[in-house]
Amino acid sequence: MKNNLTKALPKTYTQDQAFNASLEYFKNDDLAARVWLNKYALKDSEGNIYELTPNDMHRRIAKEIARVEQKYANPMSEEEVFDLIKNFKYIVPQGSPMAGIGNPYQIASLSNCFVIGNSGDSDSYGGIMKIDQEQVQLMKRRGGVGHDLSHIRPKGSGVKNSALTSTGIVPFMERYSNSTREVAQDGRRGALMLSVSINHPDSEDFINAKLEQGKVTGANVSVRIDDAFMRAVKNETDYTQKYPIFSSNPKTSKTIQAKDLWNKIVHNAWKSAEPGILFWDTIINESVPDCYADLGYKTVSTNPCGEIPLCPYDSCRLLAINLFSYVENPFTEKATFNFDLFKKHVAYAQRIMDNIIDLELEKIDAILQKIDADPELDEVKAVERNLWNNIKRKAEEGRRTGIGITAEGDMLAALGIQYGSEAGNAFSLEVHKTIAIEAYRASVHLAKERGAFTIFDADREKENPFIKRLKEADSKLYYEMLEYGRRNIALLTIAPTGTTSLMTQTTSGIEPVFLPVYKRRRKVNPGDKDVRVDFVDEVGDSWEEYVVFHHKFKQWMEVNGIDTTQNFSHEELDELVKKSPYYKATSNDVDWLSKVSMQGAIQKWVDHSISVTINLPNDVSEALVGELYLKAWEVGCKGVTVYRDGSRSGVLISNDDKKEEEASNTLTPFPIKRPQILEADVVRFQNNKDKWIAFIGLIDDKPYEIFTGLIDDEDGILIPRWVNNGLIIKNRNEDGTSRYDFQFKDKRGYKITIEGLSYKFNPEYWNYAKLISSTLRHGMPIDKIVDLINSLQLDTESINTWKNGVGRALKRYVADGTKAKGQTCANCNSDNLIYQEGCLTCKDCGSSKCG
Structure with missing residues (x-):
């Protein structure tokens, strides 16, 4: 046995x-x-x-999808599914589906994106708190969340409570942002999008909210801009803001110069890469689900990256098709795109996505069972239970999918077509038009086999611009849709594919290649064998240089008989790139207006939206940013974001940049005598299997001291999971020695004290903690302390693990925009790294590393 x-x-x-x-x-x-x-x-x-290996993961996913297939006619086998998804070659479920399908160890959703919101225009405190709780509940299940704040009454409006007047939108932005920062998702924070209509009287405050460093750091922000505002900008005329927005009988209204507010948006985007812009009338007019707005499908906001506009309580799952894999004889004169295979696989991708909805419904049932089994009172669980019931209802009713792509840049290069050229834009448009037609055809065939989404009504959709384009492109498909309906309410998107593209080893999403080749250095230690010294730095350390090739650039070299192991000089590498199809086709080369035009043309064949960032050099003018935004509206983009190199580090703290720079180079000591009582944050993290906790004493919201160690129940560190802050109190033992106690309030408001933090942790940890606390108390900048901690050479694995934990805990207090010195990006080798929400973020390629 x-x-x-x-x-x-x-x-x-x-x-x-x-x-x-x-x-x-x-x-x-x-x-x-x-x-x-x-x-x-x-x-x-x-x-x-x-x-x-990923083979095991793909087998896990294939088994589950094949299991769902058995419920329907003409089921695909496990091997058929496996052949489509293995090796990341053709069809790649993204993010949550990849992690969650067939995962018995985690009760989590398979949806990548959610939008939430109150019914009607409720802006009561109860409604606002409900959204806060729903946001947290979704983030703990691995979802990214968006919601709109246009329903909140503007600052100074009358309210019938003790405050008498409303505080406006900005304080609630901070609340929702802080909630996001508190939620950990397997080592990463949740993702949040906050939006507001330009028609709202507080929209300027919303636009300015992130300019102050450290504010609203847990959210992306975008402004919903209507056509009337854009026309007022072009014509330099007035625009009237209202509350409720667009009301014919508003409680509040004010007239502004549209161009002045537009210039503020453009300036802030130039300065800090936010806010993003959502062209709201384009989104609503083009939206197929909004044909069912009166049935609960009115779009109100987007997911955090903007590629999925959604109604409240709808969700979407993402999947990418690897475009490079449909190029036959890549990088040769015989290169062709296999449209026949591509069309076949688009249909399979839509079928797989529909199966994933069934798997998501099973996951939601498991979440609901978990909620019912939890020991809390029903009144505590009510919001979470209602949330998931609402999400389940929308998933069952609309069956929304999110088919996208990756490797656009590599596909064009493999065909010998320059990204951003007229020919490149035309070919990309043909590819995306094909995806739209074949995905919709597959959804119609699925409706014939499995039934249409329950509220399908062809008459409601007949004037929708997207549906009209489908009818013009393929009338047979349109009339089949009239006869059988469609399985899914909306189908398509183009999402960012950061980790997906790392595993497909291709360019990301719709973007061009970042760099086809670059050099990195590795340190040469005494005694190293089979190395050469290419560079000696100012302190005498030796370094070996080696070349890193973008995977498909390396494939181009191999096809053309170029030795990829050769030690190329910089000049030789430049010559190689000039000979390649990646020449003048990197993210820094592509004409910005051409990229906007490409996005607008492709958007016509994407029923959701496109996540794309226009990367600009540091020296571009604000006028160019405004020109790009205006062009994006004119060509039919649904949204646009620009990133000017170095803009994140330009976030304002004060109005005097010079004083700011001088201040940053001056130590500002804390009080010499340690106050008896300090406010404190509690930070939890996990290194491998070990669970750690940090108590960080604060003065003026800045770290003053830190106590960190293993969570060890036997030693009495029993801090409830919901405790995120409290007090550190310095007391004395009977023998006169000092001790540090931690005090927090339980849910009833009673004070609970844990005595002697210094006795709860390993003495070695405690000694190092005193050293680090000393540097904190003398005002050393947090980023320098993190660098100091990282440089410590410690003896044992456990103390090094402790060291890493302390660094992770303190990073969250480094001011956003602070440049990380002496470190390079693992993705592109750039040294252009900044701290953003406690994570190191590369300003060149956008990759982020937390922990």
């Missing part, structure tokens, strides 16, 4: 086993292997790993 039980247990792998196997799978691509292992390999809460 014991042997039978042993056989039944799933096989587990060590971190090293899984990493080495996945490293071999990805052909020594260290970054791809680590991303897959950390984010998507099946593991439990104890850190046990159950998958050795």
Whole structure:
């Protein structure tokens, strides 16, 4: 019996086993292997790993999709599904579906995107708090969330409570942002989009809210702009803001110069890359789901990256098709795009997406069962239960999908077409038009086999511009849709594919290549064998330089007989790039107006939206940013975001940049005598299997001291999970020695004190903590302390793990926009790294590393 039980247990792998196997799978691509292992390999809460390579993950996903297929006619087999998704070659479920499908160890949603909101225009405190709770409940299940604030009454409006007047939108932006920062999703914070209509009287305050450093750092912000405002900008005329927005009988209204507010938006976007813009009339007019607005499908906001506009309580799952894999004979004169295979696979992708909706409904049922089994009172669980019931209803009724792409840049290069050229834009348009027609055709065929989404009504949709374009492009498809309906209310998107593109080893999403080739350095240590010294720095350290090729650029070299192991000089690399199809086709080369025009043309064939960022050099003018925004509206984009190199570090703290710079180079000591009582944050984190906790004493919201160690129940560190702050109180023992106690309030408001933090942790941790606290108290900048901690050479694995935890805890207090010195991006080797919400973010390629 014991042997039978042993056989039944799933096989587990060590971190090293899984990493080495996945490293071999990805052909020594260290970054791809680590991303897959950390984010998507099946593991439990104890850190046990159950998958050795992505082959195991793809087999897990294929089994589940094939299981759903058995419910319907003409089911696909597990092998058929596996052949489509294996090796990230053709069809790639993104993010939550990849991590969650067939995962028995995590009760989480398969949806990547959610939007929430109150019915009607309720802006009561109860309604605002309900949204706050719903946001947190979704984020803990791995979802990104968006919601709109246009229903909140403007600042100074009368209210019937003790405050008498409303505080306006901005304080609630902070509330929702802080809630996002508190939620951890397997080592990452949740993602939030906040939007507001330009018609709202507080929209300027909303636009300015993120300019002050440290404010609203847990959210992306976008402004919903209507056509009337854009016409007023072009014509330099007045525009009237109202509350409620667009009301024929408003409680509040004011007339503004549209151009003045537009210039503010443009300036802030130039300065800090936010706000983004949502061209709201274009979104609503083009939206197929909004044909059912009176049935609950009125679009109110978007997900955090803007590619999925949604109604309240709807959600969407994402999948990418790897465009590079449909190029036959890539990088040769015989290169062609296999449209026949591509069309076939688009249909399979839509079918797989529809199956994933069934799997999501099972996940939601599991979440609801978990809620019912939780020991809290029903009144505590009511909001969460109602939230998931609402989401389930929308998923069942509308069956929304999110088919997108990756590798657009590599596809064009493999065909010998320059990205951003007239020919490149024309070919991309043909590809995306094909996706739209074939995905909709597949949804119609699925409706014939499985039934249409329950509220389908062809008459409601007949004047929709997107549906009209489908009718013009393929009348047979349109009339089939009239006869059988459609399985899914909306189908298409173009999302960012950061980690997906790392694993497909291609360019990201619709974007061009960032850099086809660059050089990196590795330090040469005494005694290293088979190395050469290419560079000696100012302190005498030796370095070996090596070349990193973009994967498909390397493939181009191999096709053309170029030795990829050669030690090229910078000049030789430049000459290589000039000969390649990536020449003048990088993110820094592409003409910005051409990219906007390309986005607008492709948007006509994407029923949701497109997430794309226009990267600009540092020296561009505000006028150019305004020109790009205006062009985006004119060509039919649904939204647009610009990023000017270095703009994040330009976030304002004061109006005097020079004083700010001088102040940053001056130590500002805290009080010499430690106050008896300090406010404190509680930060939890996990390193491998070990769970850690940090108590960070604060003065003026700045770290003053830190106590960090393992959470060890036997030693009495029993802090409830919901406790995120409290007080650190300095007291004395009977023998006169000092101790530090932690005090918090329970849910009834009673004070609970844990005595002697210094006795609860390993003495070695405590000694290092005193050293780090001393540097904090003398005003050393937090980013410099993090650098100091990272540079410590410690003896044991446990103390190094502790060191990493302290660094992670303190990073969250580094001011957004602070440049990280002496570090390079693991993705593109740039040294242009800044701190953003406690994470190191590359300003060149956008990749982010937390922890």
